[in-house]
Amino acid sequence: xxxxxxxxxxxxxxxxxxxVIKADLAENSAVRGCxxxxxxxxxxxxxIQAELDRKFKATGHVNAYFPLFIPKSFFSREAxxxxxxxxxxAVVTHYRLKHSPDGKGxxxxxxxxxxxxxxxxxxxxxxxxxxxxxxxxxYRDLPLLINQWANVVRWEMRTRLFLRTAEFxxxxxxxxxxxKEEAIEETTKIIDLYADFVTNFxxxxxxxxxxxxxxxxxxxxxxxxxxALMQDGKALQAGTSHFLGQNFAKAFDVKFTNEKGKLDxxxxxxxxxxxxxxxxxxxxxxxxxxxxxxxxxxxxxxxIIPIYKGSDQLDKISEIxxxxxxxxxxxxxxxxxxxxxxxxxGFKFADYELKGVPVRLAIGPRDADQGTVEIARRxxxxxxxxxxxNVVSHVVSLMDEIHNNILRKATAFREENTHYVNSWDEFLDxxxxxxxxxxxxxxxxxxxxEQIKNLTKATIRVIPFDSPEEQGKCVYSGNPSVRRVLFAxxx
RNA sequence: CGGGGUAUAGCGCAGUCCGGUUAGCGCAUCUGGUUUGGGACCAGAGGGCCGCAGGUUCGAAUCCUGCUACCCCGACCA
Numbered sequence: 001x002x003x004x005x006x007x008x009x010x011x012x013x014x015x016x017x018x019x020v021i022k023a024d025l026a027e028n029s030a031v032r033g034c035x036x037x038x039x040x041x042x043x044x045x046x047x048i049q050a051e052l053d054r055k056f057k058a059t060g061h062v063n064a065y066f067p068l069f070i071p072k073s074f075f076s077r078e079a080x081x082x083x084x085x086x087x088x089x090a091v092v093t094h095y096r097l098k099h100s101p102d103g104k105g106x107x108x109x110x111x112x113x114x115x116x117x118x119x120x121x122x123x124x125x126x127x128x129x130x131x132x133x134x135x136x137x138x139y140r141d142l143p144l145l146i147n148q149w150a151n152v153v154r155w156e157m158r159t160r161l162f163l164r165t166a167e168f169x170x171x172x173x174x175x176x177x178x179x180k181e182e183a184i185e186e187t188t189k190i191i192d193l194y195a196d197f198v199t200n201f202x203x204x205x206x207x208x209x210x211x212x213x214x215x216x217x218x219x220x221x222x223x224x225x226x227x228a229l230m231q232d233g234k235a236l237q238a239g240t241s242h243f244l245g246q247n248f249a250k251a252f253d254v255k256f257t258n259e260k261g262k263l264d265x266x267x268x269x270x271x272x273x274x275x276x277x278x279x280x281x282x283x284x285x286x287x288x289x290x291x292x293x294x295x296x297x298x299x300x301x302x303x304i305i306p307i308y309k310g311s312d313q314l315d316k317i318s319e320i321x322x323x324x325x326x327x328x329x330x331x332x333x334x335x336x337x338x339x340x341x342x343x344x345x346g347f348k349f350a351d352y353e354l355k356g357v358p359v360r361l362a363i364g365p366r367d368a369d370q371g372t373v374e375i376a377r378r379x380x381x382x383x384x385x386x387x388x389x390n391v392v393s394h395v396v397s398l399m400d401e402i403h404n405n406i407l408r409k410a411t412a413f414r415e416e417n418t419h420y421v422n423s424w425d426e427f428l429d430x431x432x433x434x435x436x437x438x439x440x441x442x443x444x445x446x447x448x449x450e451q452i453k454n455l456t457k458a459t460i461r462v463i464p465f466d467s468p469e470e471q472g473k474c475v476y477s478g479n480p481s482v483r484r485v486l487f488a489x490x491x
Numbered sequence: 492c493g494g495g496g497u498a499u500a501g502c503g504c505a506g507u508c509c510g511g512u513u514a515g516c517g518c519a520u521c522u523g524g525u526u527u528g529g530g531a532c533c534a535g536a537g538g539g540c541c542g543c544a545g546g547u548u549c550g551a552a553u554c555c556u557g558c559u560a561c562c563c564c565g566a567c568c569a
Binding site for chain 2: 028030032087088123152154156157158163164168170217236237238239240272273274275276307308309310341343344345346347348349350351353362364365366367374491
């Protein structure tokens with residue numbers, strides 16, 4: 001089986017790259033660092049979008065759209081922000097091309113230089129806050145709860161499909177509030193929403209927590225993140241929510257009159273998840289046979305494959321299959337009937353396994369005669385034959401069962417690979433030899449954090465919200481610490 | 492940006508050292524037939540500015556010069 005994929009055990013990163021391409025999620029494009037998201041991959045992204053969008057709207061947010069280009073001057077208004085992003089920006093300097101004077105090809109018209117260069121957005125805080133300035137005068141205009149679905153560009157040195165691409169798709173929420181407390185509440189609400197989504201829709205357990213000051217978003221006062229553990233023992237940041245304080249309000253002069261008639265700067269948050277979640281899906285659940293998509297996320301939840309000789313058999317089986325498809329769809333499932341005559345059943349079985357379709361139904365002449373159907377689960381790779389009368393209710397309950405099993409498996413993996421260490425030797429041993437999450441005491445200084453990173457490539461992923469107070473000594477410096485923080489090597 | 496590598500059919504590669512008729516192989520594609528309960532088989536066919544631009548030569552995928560792109564390893568990052 002899976003002779004078309006590199007084995008995970010052989011080379012994890014090669015396996016990942018192979019899988020993304022073979023499962024038709026995405027491929028490299030003609031443009032350095034930019035991917036083409038293929039229809040099947042995009043269908044999964046659309047499922048992510050649809051569910052998140054529903055959740056955003058259910059919590060009072062609305063969508064809007066802001067420009068791709070940001071005037072250079074906007075970008076430098078917030079000091080920490082420009083510091084954090086300046087190095088990786090694409091810049092538009094000209095607005096016209098012309099035929100090359102030597103007659104060969106096209107050149108940038110030197111006469112068409114922009115007075116002020118435009119930055120291709122790496123994130124939209126600056127253009128949005130510049131706009132909010134005109135939208136907000138009074139406490140009656142608040143809160144402003146806006147989300148945008150967009151593409152952004154960060155000129156990364158090294159890229160990998162989904163995990164780090166120069167252009168990526170994401171959503172970015174940008175909210176404005178009258179009080180600090182309300183903004184912090186929003187920041188928390190969103191990180192909870194993300195955690196709920198990633199856990200209960202994507203089947204990936206996450207740790208919620210605070211980023212250490214050095215890992216914070218450029219311009220944020222506090223960054224909350226959810227961290228997930230991938231199958232190779234590396235951590236992946238799956239979503240972030242930032243409390244921006246009044247930094248952007250001050251930088252863009254966004255003031256409002258409060259209930260007492262006094263002028264004040266508004267309080268801000270921003271938050272986002274990206275197509276990186278697609279990478280998380282692969283890295284968290286896939287196996288040597290291909291993708292494993294949790295049912296709630298799957299663009300195709302059930303595939304029906306006919307097994308037949310000749311068109312008479314196909315006709316008979318198709319009638320059964322189409323009736324089954326209709327009944328499953330009535331029960332709320334997304335079903336594909338693959339009656340292509342150009343591929344054999346065995347090919348289709350392998351192909352839908354590669355694509356991670358949660359449930360496969362096969363109907364052959366035997367099943368047609370006996371009133372049965374073969375049902376196969378992607379998560380366990382088990383098969384059984386059941387009566388056609390029971391199939392709809394069975395498949396419906398299987399959806400939850402498969403989701404729970406995938407989440408349970410990922411959670412168990414994380415438990416097994418979370419190590420509580422109390423000494424530097426232990427820390428090194430786990431990071432170098434075992435991988436996974438490391439819960440260890442840290443003295444709270446950026447110097448120690450930096451040293452640990454330089455020595456081990458491990459970083460503080462989060463200071464977990466639920467990390468209990470506990471007296472201890474920093475694994476590196478030996479200085480006192482009051483709680484454990486989560487270390488790991490990360491994507 | 493430093494170190495290493497690669498560029499030949501849609502994909503993966505051989506050929507390049509040592510220049511020489513018509514540039515091969517596997518997969519994929521197309522046609523016909525036989526097949527169909529776990530990635531079918533046989534027969535045939537199509538597909539190439541050998542990364543780009545110069546140069547050397549009677550002759551260049553092969554030698555020389557310049558350029559470009561991509562990949563891997565580092566420093567940077569969601």
